[in-house]
């Protein structure tokens with residue numbers, strides 16, 4: 615469990631701690647410029663990327679996570695308006711849940727894949743693949759802290775598009791139709807979203823229970839490996855710890871296993 619967010623915010627104004635101590639407790643740096651907002655816990659990851667025009671948030675956690683994400687920004691002395699853009703990898707409850715609140719608070723431009731737009735605007739269209747989970751999923755979205763609110767994106771992107779933050783959009787459908795991963799060639803890292811999972815430190819395809827098109831999910835792993843496997847070293851995930859080194863090789867080896875052929 616993460617510590618209560620108010621304690622972190624209060625720590626920034628307390629006189630007993632020096633700046634360096636405080637900085638070490640707020641957000642987790644994955645590599646220079648890329649932060650994981652670990653104040654929301656470990657169930658799902660939200661990332662903050664620092665670039666020349668400000669900050670970009672990648673995914674937004676559950677609806678209940680939005681206040682903690684805002685608290686973490688305050689604690690790092692990042693004004694809400696410095697978050698210029700929010701890129702959503704896909705419109706699942708645990709990734710786009712905080713979007714409506716964070717968009718309102720930051721006035722950031724919301725970016726998603728063209729195909730995912732319909733799911734951001736009509737959240738209940740998204741259903742788990744396993745029919746047994748559909749009723750519980752629907753009931754969850756009615757609980758306080760888990761209610762999805764529709765958001766209209768400001769910018770729609772497609773496969774291969776270069777973004778101002780330095781990302782290349784990689785369309786990785788399967789888990790959802792408009793799922794995207796983000797590759798930063800210059801800094802050699804990949805934000806996989808849920809195109810890959812590293813839960814419990816085991817690299818694999820996304821969970822079948824929530825992946826309606828498993829064949830396309832496998833093809834997306836192949837694409838990441840074959841087309842981009844030499845372009846990244848570090849991989850971060852929606853779920854599970856980051857792989858800091860040899861990420862491209864690990865993804866290639868996963869694709870080789872799935873398709874029983876060398877990538």
Ligand SMILES: [Zn+2]
Pocket residue numbers: 658706708709808852853
């Ligand atoms: Zn997820």
